[in-house]
Amino acid sequence: MKQLKVSAIREGTVIDHIPSDVTFKVVEILKLNSVKEIISVAANLDSKKIGKKGIIKIGGKFLGEEEVNKIALVAPAATLSIIKDFKVVEKNKLTIPKTIEGFVKCFNPNCITNHEEIKTKFHVANQKPLKIRCHYCERAMASNDIVLK
C-alpha cells in the first residue's frame, strides 16, 4: 500500500492520538487557519489504542496552557510532543485540570453565567467518563454537553 508522506517539522508541536471525530475540532480550537507555517492534519488513521485516530503537526507553534486545557477536554487521550531540531524533546499525555475557568459555556440556559459577564468555572467531578460541574449553578455536564467559548 502506498504510504502518504507527511513531512517532519523542524520545530513545533505534534498532537497525536486524537479521537478521529474531534480532529477538526482541535484544528478549530487552535485556530490553525491563521498559522503561516507548515500544518499537517490527518484523520481516520488506524490506531491500536483508540481505533481511528487523528494527528496534527504544527510548525513553529507551541501551545499555551488554555489551548492545552481545551484540547484535554475534547481529546483527553491525546499526546502532545514538542519538537525542536526535528527531535521530540518532550512528550506529554494530556491531563484535564481540576478546575476549568473561562472557556467552557454552561449548558444550563438559566445559569447566571449565561446572563451576566461572569467568567465561567467548572470543577471536574469525574475524569472517566468526563463530568464537570458548574461552580455556580451546580449542574453536571458530560463531554457531549461541553461547548467551548
Added chain:
Amino acid sequence: MSFKGKDIISINELSKAEIIHILEVAKSLESRPKPNLLNGKVLAALFFEPSTRTRLSFESAMSKLGGKVVGFADPSVSSVKKGETLSDTIKIVERYADVIVMRHPLEGSARVASDVSDVPVINAGDGANQHPTQTLLDLYTIKKIQGHISNLNIAMVGDLKYGRTTHSLAMALSHFNCRLFFISPEQLRMPSYILEELDKKNVEYSEHTQIEEVIKNADILYSTRIQKERFPDLAEYEKVRNVYIITKDMLKSVKSNLKILHPLPRVNEISTDVDSTKYAYYFEQAANGIPIRQALLSLVLGKLK
C-alpha cells in the same frame, strides 16, 4: 464546628454533623428564645424574585432576635433595573449589612454573591437550583413530627424536575438512610444528575407515576406545586398542572404516623378537606422556618456556636 462568616449556599456543602447541629440550635432557640441575641446586627434581604413567605420568615426570624432588616422585595426598585450587575449590587450591600439573604431567579446567583461578598450570604432560592433553608426547615419538621430523621419512608410527589425543594431534600436525606419514593409525570421526573448522586451514596429509591402506588408505605408525603414559572413551554405545563391532587379519600389506609408536607404556597395539590385531618402538617411546617432561620442567622453571625 464554626459557622461564623460561613455562606449557606447549597445543602450539598453541609455535612451530616453540621445539619444536625443547625437543627439542634433551632430547637434550642424555639424552646428558649433569645430576643436580644442579634441586637445591632443588620440583615439585607435582597429579593430579586417575589417570595413573600421566605422573605417574611427571614424578617421575622431577624426581628425576633433583636436585629434589623433592610432590603427590597421587588427588583424593579433596585439598581438592577438600571443594568447594574449582581456582583456590583452585592459589593455595595455588604457595606450596609452584616449578613445578606438573597432570592434570585437565576441559578448560580447565590454563589456569585458569596464569591464577591465579605459578609455571609444565605441563599433563599436561586432559580431551580438550591433553597437550603427550606430543606433545613423540612428536616427540622420531619425530626419534630417523627422523632427522628433516619430510616423513614419518604415520598415526594409533583414537579420533581424543576422543584428544587425536592432535589435538596433528597440530597440531604441521603445522610439519613431513608427510603425515597419519587412520584411524578414522565416529563417531570427527578433529574438524572440527582439520581446519579443518590446512586453514588447507595440511597434506596424508586420512581412512580401514581401516588396510590406508595402512599400506604409512606411516613412522609412531600407534595410540591407544579410551578408554571419554571416551564419553558406553557403547553407542557397545561398537560400536567392537575395531575396530582391529594384528597381525604386517599388517606383511608395510610400509616397512622403519616404526615403530609408541602413547601407552600399550594394551589390545588392538596384538597382543603385534608387540612383538618391528623395527616396535614404543612402550616406547622411553614412555622418551622422561623427557628431554622434564627439558628442560621445566629450561627453565621457568630453569636451562637
